[in-house]
Amino acid sequence: MTLSALDFVLASKRSEITGLQQLLQMGKLVGAVSQLIHVLQRERGTANIYLGSQGKTWGDRLSERALQVQLAEQAVSQQLAALDLHGQPMANASRLFSRIAGVLHSLSTLPSLRAQVQALSIQQPDAMSRYSEVIRIHLALVFEAADTSGDPSVSRALLAMFSFMQGKELAAQERALGAAGFTARHFDEQTHQQLLALIVSQERCFQTFTEFADPRCLALWQQQLSADSSEFERFRRIACTRATPSGEASDVALRWFDVTTARIDGMKIVEDLLEDVLTECCRQRIRDAERAGELQQQEIGQIPRHDPHYAALIPPQLSRSVLELVEQQSRQLQAQDAELAGLRTTLAERKVVERAKGLLMQHHGMSEPQAHKTLRDMAMNQNKKLSDIADAMLSVAAVLGKSAS
Amino acid sequence: MTLSALDFVLASKRSEITGLQQLLQMGKLVGAVSQLIHVLQRERGTANIYLGSQGKTWGDRLSERALQVQLAEQAVSQQLAALDLHGQPMANASRLFSRIAGVLHSLSTLPSLRAQVQALSIQQPDAMSRYSEVIRIHLALVFEAADTSGDPSVSRALLAMFSFMQGKELAAQERALGAAGFTARHFDEQTHQQLLALIVSQERCFQTFTEFADPRCLALWQQQLSADSSEFERFRRIACTRATPSGEASDVALRWFDVTTARIDGMKIVEDLLEDVLTECCRQRIRDAERAGELQQQEIGQIPRHDPHYAALIPPQLSRSVLELVEQQSRQLQAQDAELAGLRTTLAERKVVERAKGLLMQHHGMSEPQAHKTLRDMAMNQNKKLSDIADAMLSVAAVLGKSAS
Numbered sequence: 052m053t054l055s056a057l058d059f060v061l062a063s064k065r066s067e068i069t070g071l072q073q074l075l076q077m078g079k080l081v082g083a084v085s086q087l088i089h090v091l092q093r094e095r096g097t098a099n100i101y102l103g104s105q106g107k108t109w110g111d112r113l114s115e116r117a118l119q120v121q122l123a124e125q126a127v128s129q130q131l132a133a134l135d136l137h138g139q140p141m142a143n144a145s146r147l148f149s150r151i152a153g154v155l156h157s158l159s160t161l162p163s164l165r166a167q168v169q170a171l172s173i174q175q176p177d178a179m180s181r182y183s184e185v186i187r188i189h190l191a192l193v194f195e196a197a198d199t200s201g202d203p204s205v206s207r208a209l210l211a212m213f214s215f216m217q218g219k220e221l222a223a224q225e226r227a228l229g230a231a232g233f234t235a236r237h238f239d240e241q242t243h244q245q246l247l248a249l250i251v252s253q254e255r256c257f258q259t260f261t262e263f264a265d266p267r268c269l270a271l272w273q274q275q276l277s278a279d280s281s282e283f284e285r286f287r288r289i290a291c292t293r294a295t296p297s298g299e300a301s302d303v304a305l306r307w308f309d310v311t312t313a314r315i316d317g318m319k320i321v322e323d324l325l326e327d328v329l330t331e332c333c334r335q336r337i338r339d340a341e342r343a344g345e346l347q348q349q350e351i352g353q354i355p356r357h358d359p360h361y362a363a364l365i366p367p368q369l370s371r372s373v374l375e376l377v378e379q380q381s382r383q384l385q386a387q388d389a390e391l392a393g394l395r396t397t398l399a400e401r402k403v404v405e406r407a408k409g410l411l412m413q414h415h416g417m418s419e420p421q422a423h424k425t426l427r428d429m430a431m432n433q434n435k436k437l438s439d440i441a442d443a444m445l446s447v448a449a450v451l452g453k454s455a456s
Numbered sequence: 457m458t459l460s461a462l463d464f465v466l467a468s469k470r471s472e473i474t475g476l477q478q479l480l481q482m483g484k485l486v487g488a489v490s491q492l493i494h495v496l497q498r499e500r501g502t503a504n505i506y507l508g509s510q511g512k513t514w515g516d517r518l519s520e521r522a523l524q525v526q527l528a529e530q531a532v533s534q535q536l537a538a539l540d541l542h543g544q545p546m547a548n549a550s551r552l553f554s555r556i557a558g559v560l561h562s563l564s565t566l567p568s569l570r571a572q573v574q575a576l577s578i579q580q581p582d583a584m585s586r587y588s589e590v591i592r593i594h595l596a597l598v599f600e601a602a603d604t605s606g607d608p609s610v611s612r613a614l615l616a617m618f619s620f621m622q623g624k625e626l627a628a629q630e631r632a633l634g635a636a637g638f639t640a641r642h643f644d645e646q647t648h649q650q651l652l653a654l655i656v657s658q659e660r661c662f663q664t665f666t667e668f669a670d671p672r673c674l675a676l677w678q679q680q681l682s683a684d685s686s687e688f689e690r691f692r693r694i695a696c697t698r699a700t701p702s703g704e705a706s707d708v709a710l711r712w713f714d715v716t717t718a719r720i721d722g723m724k725i726v727e728d729l730l731e732d733v734l735t736e737c738c739r740q741r742i743r744d745a746e747r748a749g750e751l752q753q754q755e756i757g758q759i760p761r762h763d764p765h766y767a768a769l770i771p772p773q774l775s776r777s778v779l780e781l782v783e784q785q786s787r788q789l790q791a792q793d794a795e796l797a798g799l800r801t802t803l804a805e806r807k808v809v810e811r812a813k814g815l816l817m818q819h820h821g822m823s824e825p826q827a828h829k830t831l832r833d834m835a836m837n838q839n840k841k842l843s844d845i846a847d848a849m850l851s852v853a854a855v856l857g858k859s860a861s
Contacts, residue, residue, distance in 0.1 A: 054536050054537060056558070056561040057557070059557035062549075062553040063549075063551070128458050144474075145471040145472035146606075149786045152461045152463075152464035153783075159461065160775060370561075370565060377558050381558060384554050399798075402797060
């Protein structure tokens with residue numbers, strides 16, 4: 052059978068809807084991962100207090116935290132089971148599945164990490180970096196999911212969400228590092244620097260978030276910001292400047308943990324709204340596309356199918372009707388092209404920067420803020436874009452046979 | 457059932473292979489479209505000579521040209537029938553199918569155009585612009601196909617092919633315009649300018665081609681270039697500068713047509729090699745991925761499946777084996793990321809420029825070279841990138857409610 056222009060108009064609309072439905076599924080997966088990261092962050096902070104106090108504080112809470120993580124893992128598993136691994140491939144499926152494999156493997160390393168924490172057979176900094184690595188792998192999955200979007204409004208929502216999640220993770224690292232220091236009643240110079248860098252990096256991520264977020268999320272975030280207490284700022288100042296904080300170690304540490312946890316839980320509320328906005332955006336786009344598809348089918352139903360033989364002369368009125376439908380579908384898609392191209396470029400650049408940072412972190416033992424500063428300084432010195440520097444670094448690494456994750 | 461990291465490693469490899477197989481299919485479709493464009497170009501030139509000679513020359517050849525186009529259409533139809541419209545969606549499927557709908561509709565307008573040409577009831581410039589529009593729609597499909605690639609080496613081959621096809625189309629427009637002028641024994645000032653612009657634009661396209669083409673194609677192209685005859689250059693000079701060429705009109709026109717056709721047929725040989733390189737590149741990448749997939753499965757077969765219960769402690773050696781496989785798949789994909797990001801940016805920028813040119817051509821009646829010059833002059837005056845200017849133009853057009861195709 053020879054396929055006609057209208058067959059492909061219909062197929063185009065159908066593919067558009069399928070793509071949006073897959074994005075909705077991605078949105079739900081990202082939501083479940085956001086919750087999993089949230090409880091992992093809390094488990095990391097709790098482990099830091101437990102290890103920092105030589106097992107005196109919060110030993111009883113460790114198993115509760117682990118249980119919360121397991122529940123969140125199950126929710127992620129449910130979303131993963133909804134993915135059809137053998138059927139319809141999604142855009143970017145191979146990269147996405149590869150990231151999911153990384154996530155699942157990282158989760159399988161948690162039981163042995165927990166056993167070491169419980170037995171106090173691991174140092175606090177080592178435990179912290181292992182938890183942070185697990186969380187980093189989860190964030191990389193969210194980033195890859197953002198790259199599957201072929202719709203500008205959804206891309207925008209995913210970029211806002213990813214940037215916010217990155218900022219929240221840096222805030223949670225600040226909590227964990229501070230908790231360890233207050234518990235041990237000691238902050239060395241390196242920790243001061245790490246804390247300062249975490250504060251600067253957080254602000255950078257939230258700045259990106261504000262560029263892409265919708266007004267409701269922005270308003271909620273402004274509200275959260277104005278709620279940051281003076282107590283929190285005082286704690287921050289002590290952690291960043293003093294070697295030995297005053298007061299009873301466990302009391303101060305627990306108060307720090309409560310104050311920062313209130314802040315991070317506030318961030319989670321913004322993140323939940325971002326997630327709602329994301330899935331609502333997908334649902335709205337699906338409804339729009341389905342409605343457009345119905346109209347399309349009605350109009351096509353009114354067009355008599357002509358003899359598909361090549362030499363057939365098609366009545367001009369009929370040809371115009373078909374042309375209108377062809378152009379309508381084309382216009383709807385192409386209206387998004389310019390914006391999507393810009394977002395894709397933004398994403399591609401960020402991806403390269405993230406990978407270059409990963410390289411510096413893995414092979415040169417840098418923290419995320421250090422890696423970012425290194426790249427930024429190189430870019431400023433050479434008067435180039437951050438992504439160009441990252442690109443050059445990855446090319447060199449490829450030649451030297453090192454791999455970035 | 458809970459899915460494991462290894463399930464997703466396998467799914468990632470499977471998706472990679474599926475994506476490459478779909479690219480191979482795209483490559484074959486592009487090859488069939490290349491042939492269809494080639495015979496459409498020849499039909500356009502023949503129609504120009506027929507119309508320019510008031511029906512005295514080549515009336516007998518018109519039906520032969522039409523038959524060749526119909527054969528090429530059938531080959532394209534076969535490739536389209538191989539696409540699974542209801543099953544596995546491809547990356548970028550909605551845009552691709554929308555372009556195919558445009559192609560099929562444009563082909564359905566040919567019988568009535570041919571009837572008008574045959575009856576001499578259409579002016580030569582109008583017939584030429586209708587043929588050129590049909591060809592432009594075909595080229596837009598090739599461009600969209602280039603955007604489906606998630607593999608840098610294939611993207612590179614597709615970009616080289618697309619740029620070359622654009623250049624060849626401009627060479628064929630030069631042939632058709634010259635044929636009309638030599639037949640009518642008259643070139644007005646506007647035609648001189650059009651011909652000059654077509655020559656400059658051709659060189660620009662072939663320059664892009666040389667940036668992305670593989671060495672074999674480049675060598676063949678160099679060989680073609682050195683074969684351009686002095687007779688061809690003399691013809692070009694006359695067409696671009698003289699108002700009334702000397703000699704018997706039909707003899708000169710037919711000689712011009714032969715000389716330029718030899719040149720364009722030479723280009724088709726390069727294009728065929730580009731097509732071979734493209735499909736061979738896809739096949740090679742499929743073989744590589746399949747081989748890697750087999751090795752992966754062998755290694756996975758040697759790993760005992762562990763109890764997927766969350767709290768299970770996994771033996772360290774087992775965990776390391778899984779990690780190696782997870783990272784191997786991740787490395788293979790990410791090695792391509794930096795290059796792919798660059799190619800995607802290139803493609804996205806070109807897409808925006810093509811659309812802005814389309815806008816100028818449709819709504820301001822410009823030719824392709826004029827539209828390009830307009831954009832380039834604006835970019836130079838404002839000291840901006842061509843794609844930034846195009847982007848700004850599309851944004852303005854979107855606000856004004858005009859659509860670009």
